Amino acid sequence: MELLNQVTQFVISGLATGAIYALIGLSFAIIFNSTGIINFAQGEFVMLGGVLTIFCINALQLPLLAAICAAVAGTTVIGLLFERLAIRPLKNATPLALIIITIGASILIRGVVMLLWGKDTQALPAFSGNDPISIAGATLLPQHLWIFGVTILVIVGCRLFFHHTISGKAMRACSFNPRAANLVGVSVGRMVLFSFVISAAVGSLAGVIIAPLTMTAYDVGVMLGLKGFCAAIMGGMGSGLGTVLGGLILGTLESLGAGLISSGYKDAIAFFILLLILFIRPQGLFKKGETERV
């Protein structure tokens, strides 16, 4: 019984972090699908979400909701600048150059945040208190509910955007065939810019809602980014249900592994899964067909 309660607890907290990984995975997929770029600075957008919210609350004395909006807006502007200043000048770039550029951007952002706000880990207060809710012998924090709620909203929102608005459809057209999209009057450059903007917004939102649970600091982006990528890979780099499932599976396995095996190897578990999937099913767990692989 004791073990069962523990496992339920691990699964609940695993699902919550998994939802975050799903959101980050989604933000990877948005850029990848319109440009073919894997943005190594994606984790930094997530980190910026948390760090900027804390800055807005502590230094600017903004109320929580306003602080969150400001932080997401701020990160979005950085995503926009990043595309204009670093990605756009590289026309017809090789994947290698793009990898190096995005790695450069990631450590640049990390460095600037460290310079401005120091190295300390900071916590964001939980959105609606810390009184645990008991479910089936395990406890659920109100923040967990926020995470599930926001994740579902964002995923439904993205789905509606990509399938039911002109801009969303245009972006999908670009990912399918940029030249053809251009011929029918879609500005591919603008869609690429859009994808960076949306991706930065989604990523930073993930960073905001996880900050009360895990604390945040200038260097949390690497791990979060890599795990989000792992979720995206599990879902086959699609922006749909696969990535969400991938994130949830990853979060749960990680949480169970940390609880039952060893907490020190928690991150190693995620990367072990990442490597296994890259080696065995690089097209994703739920997808048929080919991806880039020789």
Add this chain to the structure above:
Amino acid sequence: MKSDKIKFFIFCLVVLLAPLPLSGSYLTNVLVFVGVNSMLALGLNLLLGFAGQISLGQAAFFGLGAYGSGVLTSTYAFNPWLAMVAVALAVAAFAFAIGFPVLRLKGHYLAMATLGVGVIANIAFNETVDLTGGPSGLSGIPNLAIGSFTFDTDLKNYYLVWGFALVMILLALNLVNSRFGRGLRAIHDSEVAARVMGVNARLMKVQVFTLSAFISAIAGSLYCHVMTFISPTSFSYHTSVELLTMIVIGGLGSVYGSILGALLLTMLPEILRTFQDYDIIVYGSLLIVMTIYMPGGLVKGVPALFRRLTPKKAKEGANA
């Protein structure tokens, strides 16, 4: 070919004479690490610059070399030279084994997979406390020695490390001009075309990956004996990115570019001492700016810039 030999000879001379005017000052110590980083950068450049295969996990092989040598000599009192050879061979065998699945991946996926290998290795260095001392590090590693001659000063270590580095540079220079080197460059330009021409691309990629791991492991062994203390932070993702920055700045696909990059980026933190931790801002900006404006690195970019500027000047002179 002949000018290559002269170049290498001049380079050897510079390396030989460099520490003399410094007379054992702190800078000699920095130059020791330039040597270690040169080897690491060279290893990565063979893989990335020549064969076009990115690795963000070079620090793993560096760390395996360092911890392998460190643990064998400090805890188990192995002969350091024997340990170095054994560890380098073991790391190369390990790289060869993981090379086949890893190098089937391309581009972004390859980058993420190698990054994953690097992170897992770093977690292992941190968590296997009984073996590695965990986050507090491993100390009591002996200096290298030949008979009663111990490499215990900066100057002795300088010649030790650069002796190894020069051998590797010579090896790399010969390698890149060989059939194997041409094969690698063919893979870089187009793997499909290389295959059509009869290059065994898959095997060659694994071979150069193994070689770069071997070089990194030797650098790791030397590093642990020079430092006599190692901790996991020296073998983190940050180190892998630093190495990447070195070869991007020096010049992808250039042997001497690797050395130049290692020299500049190892000296940089010493110059920016007041900024200490903020050197990553500099690395990040350099990576972006160099990739956009000087994709060939300094060794190719500076002469090109010079050529572009000189005829202009001549014209201006004529007009005036």
